[in-house]
Amino acid sequence: MSGHGPPVPMISRKSGPLAGNADVPGDKSVSHRALILGALSVGDTRITGLLEGEDVLDTARAMRAFGAEVTDLGDGAWSVHGVGVGGFAEPDRVIDCGNSGTGVRLIMGAMATSPVTATFTGDASLNKRPMARVTDPLALFGAMAVGRSGGRLPMTVVGARAPVPVRYEVPVPSAQVKSAVLLAGLNAPGETVVIEREATRDHTERMLAGFGAETVTQETGEGRIITLAGRPELVPQQIAVPRDPSSAAFPVCAALITEGSDVRVPGIGLNPTRAGLFTTLREMGAALSYENEREEGGEPVADLRARFSPALRGVEVPPARAASMIDEYPVLSAVAAFAEGPTVMRGVKELRVKESDRITAMATGLRDCGVEVEEGEDWWIVHGRGHGGVPGGATCASHLDHRIAMAFLVLGLGCVRPVRVDDGSPIATSFPVFEPLMTRLGAEIRREG
Structure with missing residues (x-):
């Protein structure tokens, strides 16, 4: 599947038990950052387990355009020969970031002070x-x-010739904005300081420290304060990318709503700034357990087991948890449709400006499938119909959004009637093996036409 090609209609229907190992791809957030920081280091960085979806491949091509040597060694192994902080060359072509908001924003930050x-x-x-x-x-x-x-692409960025360090308070919880500022701060003299009122995923801070940058993170009454010392010489690393919890969300949630299922996701990243979905699912009564907990490459990792959970109940998700699961609300809403009672999600206005307006996209499709949904600017409520109570039968629009497409395909596995998605091609941007992986587990998901 390709997010840049013709539409790929897909359908999912009520399935028998899902079972086996779900070997989901590497973490997308970590993969982007590994390529970019590898390009900003001096020497060869080796990466294993890189997510080879279109979003990350676009970032690899961008790093080549800025002068780094990026080589695919096969089987998810890559090498990046970096040019050092401040060493980016000027690209001789337009940088196409495909569908990736993370990629384009982080790359803009990385080049903004060169x-x-x-x-x-x-x-x-x-x-x-x-x-x-x-x-x-x-x-x-x-x-x-x-x-x-409206500040939209295509866009030309002229890097600062005499950059200055900044002190910046992130106005909304956004790891992309925080990370862009920190990456820009690498080539600014002195100290760059980022303040975030609500903690967001901290992959950038962890990886900066691993590459040798001097960073200090403080928890204060003002919020989380991250201080970065500018112009370090980054040291190349060996990076093992953990499996992506955002991708794991789909087979995990599918197992919870499909009768008799028992699915294991080995080696999943459980960074506390990313694990909000699994905490929420447990509060809903999901049969989720962590096994073989360990640390790999500075990130907490475990094997996650998910089993069919027929007695899910609606919950109110704390707004403070939103940043740790912002990409997982679409598939959470699909699970919430099979819970008893309402699931309330607040403080989620960031969903309005993702690859699509994810609140409207999910609310529309869920209503078409017979589920009552209320929504506001930064909140929505899914009124669950219990196990076996979701009619389905609709064709849902993906709006060129990979997570919307996958969420509706998961929904269809538990509905009375099949659920169609108008275009599953964007799935390739983050989870290129979604279709064969789900099929191997036993899911009734296929392309149409």
Whole structure:
């Protein structure tokens, strides 16, 4: 499947038990950062378990365009020969980031304090998404950005020739914005300080420290304060990418709603800034357990077991948990449809500006499948119908959003009637093996036409 090609209609229907190991791909967030920081280090970084979805491959191509040597060694192993902090060359072509908001925003940050100019574009979905949330703080370093109205791609970024360090408070919980500012701070003199009121995923801070950057994180009454000392010489690393918890969410949630299922996800990353979905599912009564807990590459890892859970109940998800599971709300809403009672999700306005407006996309499809949904600007409520109580039978629009497409395909596994998705091609951006993996587990998911 390709997020850049023709539509791929897909269908899912009520399945027998799902069983076996779900060997989900490497973590997308860690994969992006490993490529970028490898390109900013001096020497050869080796990466194993890299997610080879379109989003990450676009970031690999971008690092080549900025002068790094990026080599596919096969079987998820890659090498990156970096150019050092401040060593980016000026690309001789437009940087196409496909569907990846994470990729484009992190790359903009990484190049914003180098004296180079780059033009960025993406697919139809990415070109609708606002970039000002990143370009505004990058302007404080001295970078300039010119794009379409509303701060949208295509956009040209002119890197600062004499960058200055900044102190920036992130206005909304966003790991992308925080990370872009920290990456820009690498080539600024002095100390760059980022303040976030609500903690977001900390892969960038962990990996910066691993590459040899001097970072200090403090928890204060003002929030989490991250201080980065500029212009380090980053040291190349050996990075083993853990399996992506956001991808694992789909086979895990499918097992919970499919009768008789017992699925194991080995080696999943359980960074506490990413594990909010699994905490929430347990509160709903899901049969989830962690086995063989350990640490790999500075990240907590475990094997996750998920079993059919017929007595799920609706819960109120604390707004403070939103940042740790923001990408998982679509599939959580699919599970919530099979719970007893309402599941309330608040503080989630970030969902409005993802690859699609994920609240509207999921609410519309769930209603078409016979589920009552209420929604507001930064909240929504799914009124569950209990196990076996979701009619289904609709064709749901994916809106060029991989997580929307996969969430509806998971939904269909427990519905009375099949659920269709108008276009499953975007799934390739983050989870290229979704279809064969789910089929091997026993899921009735296939392409149409």
